[in-house]
Amino acid sequence: MAKFYGIGTGPGASDLLTVRGKRVLETVDCLYTPEPKKGGKSLALQIVSPYLRADLVIKQRHFPMVNDWKQKRIAWDQIAEEIINDVKEGLNVAFITLGDPMVYSTYSYLLERIMGTIETETVPGISSFCQISNSLQVPLVIDEESYAVLPATADELIIRQALTHFSTVVLMKVSIALPKILGLLREHDLTEKTVMVSDASMEGSRIQWDVLEVEEDTKLSYFTTMIVYKNRNLTARKSETSL
Amino acid sequence: MAKFYGIGTGPGASDLLTVRGKRVLETVDCLYTPEPKKGGKSLALQIVSPYLRADLVIKQRHFPMVNDWKQKRIAWDQIAEEIINDVKEGLNVAFITLGDPMVYSTYSYLLERIMGTIETETVPGISSFCQISNSLQVPLVIDEESYAVLPATADELIIRQALTHFSTVVLMKVSIALPKILGLLREHDLTEKTVMVSDASMEGSRIQWDVLEVEEDTKLSYFTTMIVYKNRNLTARKSETSL
Incomplete structure (x- = not known):
């Protein structure tokens, strides 16, 4: 029976896809991907491109990244309907999403509309912060x-709770709220314990050990993550590691 | 130059390994794995077995799972030394660990002893709780x-903070402290919002939707995780999903 697959591509490098994700992509008839802003290939599509058959039908669809929820819902409804129709006509269909499908992904809204109408399966992916810790070889958590x-x-309030009570705190998409985050890190005296990474595992990946000197108006990539490692000695690691 | 690789095997299914992890395992000369308690194959070794060459040298080593830190440190020192010697003699060596190497893994202690002496690289893996959310198709986080x-x-204290302030709370290895966890979930009126999964993605994987009826003296697998999804309607999902 035909099926719909949601696949996490991982953080950026093609070989951080799972073996299962690769196999599914090699066998589906049709692939839906989010359309990039300014034409060209979507990032998710670039990541999986080594695994796609030449005859695969690729449908790039626009997902509005705006605050207008009505506009978003209309887009999700339309794309979900199109996917459901494709699967009901007997096509195996995949949708790709950066990182993991269950972690801050628009895929959740598509899935919500699709589940129950056709068969669905979701394949996990490596989250960017997880890849950052592995690249730096600094454990997220032990014991x-x-x-x-x-x-x-x-x-x-919740960021303060996290910085106070947790050993390690991951802050995603910091470019959107950099002054607030830098203020909170200074308030908790944690700038020396914080690593900032942009575009982890992608070309042009950048790392900033210790965020004390980061200016509040720095222009950062959308994919910029900070990890606050309260229990690690980052100064020691800095000298040993490169991304 | 010869190198040491730490590889996350993912939660249990062989095809949840990354493409990078698979490639590394296919090319190394020697593989270190944790020795299982009662002879036989280690779980990590079972997971990666489809990818191993017939001539691969496999070295199972004992990692004491005891509270005696001195005994553990002696074992880690010995295994680290052995690995360093192998790599210095020109062998490419891998070590495999369940889930992700940077998340609650003994690998951290090995790596700490090895870094700086030889070249090291760590390859991420899918964490069990991440696979659970993907199997259930219940998002961990949105927006x-x-x-x-x-x-x-x-x-x-910190479990209470998490249950109070976070939308989703993952509790790992609940078998060790089941009465405490059940008590805290009842205290926060969250038993209906909690899913318990044992041996995610492995043969014999079991799921319990709503932990209200779980007895405090239930014998659980060591790999049992609870996920508290405060913002999800689990009753609706329960009828649609199977692991």
């Missing part, structure tokens, strides 16, 4: 430690 | 939500 993952746009 | 990952043995 009894705990970690928290928050978007930089989260409420200040 | 402004945040999630926390804690071992069940963490201090009650």
Whole structure:
């Protein structure tokens, strides 16, 4: 029976896709991808391109990245309907999403509309912060430690709770709220314990050990993550590691 | 130049390994794995076995799972020394670890002893809780939500903080502290929002939607995780999903 697959591409490098994700992509009839802003290939599509058959039908679709939820819902409804129709006509269809499909992905909204109408399967992917820790070779957590993952746009109260109580704190998409985040890190005296990485595992990946000297008006890539490692000695690691 | 690779095998299914992890395993000369308790094959070794060459040298080594830190350190020192010697003699060596190498893995202690003496690279893996969310097709986080990952043995204070402030809370290895965790979930009226999964993505994987009826003295697999999804309607998902 035909099926719909959501596949996490991982953070950026093609070989950080799972073996299962690769196999599914090699066998589906049709692939939906988010359309990039200014034409060209979407990032998710670039990541999986080594694994795509020449005869694969690729449907790039526009996902509005705006604050107008009505506009977003209309787009999701339309794309979900199109996918459902394709699968009902007997096509195996995949949708690709950066990182992991269950972590801050628009895929959740598509899936919500599709589940129950056709068969669905979701294949996990490596999250960017996870790849950052592996690249730096600095453990996220050991033993009894705990970690928290928050978007930089989260409420200040919860970011403060995380910085106070958790050993490791991951702050996603910091470019959107850099002054707020830098202020909170200074307030908790944690700038020396924080690493900032842009475009992890992609070409042009950049790393900033210790964010004390980061200016509040720095222009950062959309894919910029900070990891606050309260229990690690980053000064020692800095000299040993390169991304 | 010869190199040491730490590789996350992912949660259990062989095809949840990354393409990079698979390629490294296909090319190394020697593979170190944790020795299982009662003879036989280690779980990590079972996961990667489809990718191993017939002539690969496999060295199973014993990692004491005891509270005696001195005994553990002696074992780690010995295994690290052995690995360093192998690489210095020109062998490419890999070590495999369940899930992700930077998330609650003994690999951290090996790496700490090895870094700086030889070249090292760490390859990420899918964490079990991430695979659970993908199997259930229940998003971990969307939009402004945040999630926390804690071992069940963490201090009650921090588990309470997480249950109060975070949208999604992952509790790892709950078998060790089941009565405490069930008590905290009841206290926060979250038993209906909690899914318990044992041996995710492995043969015999089991799921319990709603932990209200779980008995405190239930014998659980060591690899049992709970995910508290405060913002999701699990009752709706329960009828649609199977692992």
